[in-house]
Amino acid sequence: xxxVIGIGNRLRSDDGVGREIxxxxxxxxxxxxxxxxxxxxxxxxxIEQARRVLFVDADVRCxxxxxxxxxxxxxxxxxxxxxxEGLLHxxxxxGAAVPDAWLLSVPxxxxxxxxxxxxxxxxxxxxxxxxxxxxxxxxxEGLRSEEEV
Amino acid sequence: MxxxxxxxxxxxxxxxxxxxxxxxxxxxxRDAQFHVTELRGFEKFCEGRTLWEMPxxxxxxxxxxxxxxILASAKTCDAILAVRIPETAELLRxxxxxxxMVQSHALSFFYLSAPDFLLGWDTDPATRNVVGLAxxxxxxxxxxxxxxxxxxxxxxRLGGKRIHPxxxxxxxxxxxxxxxxxxxxxxxxxxxxxTTRFTIDLFKETFNTIESREVLGTFDSMYLGLxxxxxxxxxxAGMLRWVDQARNPVVEAHDPTKYFELIREASEPWTYxxxxxxxxxxxxxxxxxxxxxxxxxxxxxxxxxxADAELEAFRDCQNGQCSGRVFDYHYTRLLEILASLERIxxxxxxxRIVSPAIRAHAEVNVRExxxxxxxxxxxxxxxxxxxxxxxxxxxxxxxxxxxNNLAMNRAVQEIAKTYIRKGKVSEGILNRIEGGIRxxxxxxxxxxxxxxxxxxxVDIVDVDGQTVRTLSRE
Numbered sequence: 001x002x003x004v005i006g007i008g009n010r011l012r013s014d015d016g017v018g019r020e021i022x023x024x025x026x027x028x029x030x031x032x033x034x035x036x037x038x039x040x041x042x043x044x045x046x047i048e049q050a051r052r053v054l055f056v057d058a059d060v061r062c063x064x065x066x067x068x069x070x071x072x073x074x075x076x077x078x079x080x081x082x083x084x085e086g087l088l089h090x091x092x093x094x095g096a097a098v099p100d101a102w103l104l105s106v107p108x109x110x111x112x113x114x115x116x117x118x119x120x121x122x123x124x125x126x127x128x129x130x131x132x133x134x135x136x137x138x139x140x141e142g143l144r145s146e147e148e149v
Numbered sequence: 150m151x152x153x154x155x156x157x158x159x160x161x162x163x164x165x166x167x168x169x170x171x172x173x174x175x176x177x178x179r180d181a182q183f184h185v186t187e188l189r190g191f192e193k194f195c196e197g198r199t200l201w202e203m204p205x206x207x208x209x210x211x212x213x214x215x216x217x218x219i220l221a222s223a224k225t226c227d228a229i230l231a232v233r234i235p236e237t238a239e240l241l242r243x244x245x246x247x248x249x250m251v252q253s254h255a256l257s258f259f260y261l262s263a264p265d266f267l268l269g270w271d272t273d274p275a276t277r278n279v280v281g282l283a284x285x286x287x288x289x290x291x292x293x294x295x296x297x298x299x300x301x302x303x304x305x306r307l308g309g310k311r312i313h314p315x316x317x318x319x320x321x322x323x324x325x326x327x328x329x330x331x332x333x334x335x336x337x338x339x340x341x342x343x344t345t346r347f348t349i350d351l352f353k354e355t356f357n358t359i360e361s362r363e364v365l366g367t368f369d370s371m372y373l374g375l376x377x378x379x380x381x382x383x384x385x386a387g388m389l390r391w392v393d394q395a396r397n398p399v400v401e402a403h404d405p406t407k408y409f410e411l412i413r414e415a416s417e418p419w420t421y422x423x424x425x426x427x428x429x430x431x432x433x434x435x436x437x438x439x440x441x442x443x444x445x446x447x448x449x450x451x452x453x454x455x456a457d458a459e460l461e462a463f464r465d466c467q468n469g470q471c472s473g474r475v476f477d478y479h480y481t482r483l484l485e486i487l488a489s490l491e492r493i494x495x496x497x498x499x500x501r502i503v504s505p506a507i508r509a510h511a512e513v514n515v516r517e518x519x520x521x522x523x524x525x526x527x528x529x530x531x532x533x534x535x536x537x538x539x540x541x542x543x544x545x546x547x548x549x550x551x552x553n554n555l556a557m558n559r560a561v562q563e564i565a566k567t568y569i570r571k572g573k574v575s576e577g578i579l580n581r582i583e584g585g586i587r588x589x590x591x592x593x594x595x596x597x598x599x600x601x602x603x604x605x606x607v608d609i610v611d612v613d614g615q616t617v618r619t620l621s622r623e
Contacts, residue, residue, distance in 0.1 A: 041279070041297075042298040089280065093284055094283045095288075
């Protein structure tokens, strides 16, 4: 089973793009989707049940979609600042199996207070969905899990 | 020379705060203050909004206890509509509040506080956190995660999401409980009960003497909580009861909608958090405590077998009196998780819980309403005044953390006096002062509606107001 986690605060304008993207993902067999305001340790359970996990999050610093592998790391604390690496570290700490994990960073314009996506973020949604489909299909070179590469 | 020590921020609580410790000429503690340094002002910007918006609007006060505000607000709106909500709606609201008790108490115990006392107060702060706890006892940490997730999942399955579910509405709730979700809750209950009983046993084994539970100080106060008409622990309805340290009733049963007859709020220039006090005793003598320790001290019984057995064990060492130990907030938090799970079991077994009759409809019938229930951190009060169209003219919130403000200040004073001598301050001492605050599980986001993280600064200021030393921790 693959797990895709969309992260974001919908009251912080483009910050909600990760959740918008996973909301538009087409269901498929073997795909579990989570849409969350922020990462929390409760996600350890679905993560350890997954063969692969993909985090989808807004990033004001990047100019293009970026798909990269992430690994457990003790960064970011366990509160509002918990990131994918920290969550995977959490999973490791409680003895959970950590799957092959990826982060899709979506370029956005603003994370100021407000509802709705900017035109830039809206345009990125379509491209992100295509990228996720490729990830799910393992159709792009370099996207297969480390064990299979 | 008098010195002043500031601790800022206090970590692993919700919101911003700092602590000042005032030393006398000998370097011993003369006084201590718990400052809440930020303000969001929800009471003010609710003015002009419609009654119907209030549950959703006030839920945004906090991401940890939105359920508490939704329910208090919905109850206030019920009063203004002058409706009696369907019995299933009340059962469902109770179910969600119990889910909230479980998740919030589990968060406080396993994520925020257990690292202090299970890893050791003087453990390096870099590892004295929940990940450090997981490194030491992965099984316990995982149990804690799953217990909190269970409470969160109840909220999600009732309200459609875990945070800010717009589910309780004026007149009832907007979605019934499905049989599928009822079955899910029932299936997961045994594990949650096992985890809670395991953790209570662990807690009792670890802190098996009164002395070991006095690490954060002990002092006398009054205690406040809702109780059912027969004195049983209550969390959604009931009457306000105050008891003194000897567990003698100060007020046996007071109509909660007339809270203002007995509770007043004082202000101090050095904090945004008000000081509610028991009016007949004046300020600051009218100090009382709420939350798990308050509720457990005021109730006659939990009304469920497992929790009542544990309550008896808890009270065996009290000689019939209230526990005044700050550390016992943790103990009573566990007892309340157990009681909540047993109550959840009863509710799930009640056939009325899946009835589709969940909402009464009405318009504004009275211009003022009060809604009170027990949030995890203590008694939560919403009070609205509206015009004939249901537009909010004024709102007053007295939140759980506010009730404990006087007591938190007292706790800091007691710990500081024990651990700061001749002006000597160490990291371990600061941790205990923070621990004293954290035991109350204060939600400053709720109490003053502050946001953000908590740094830690200690300023030592001499009698002339000059800072002679500053320590800090991010």
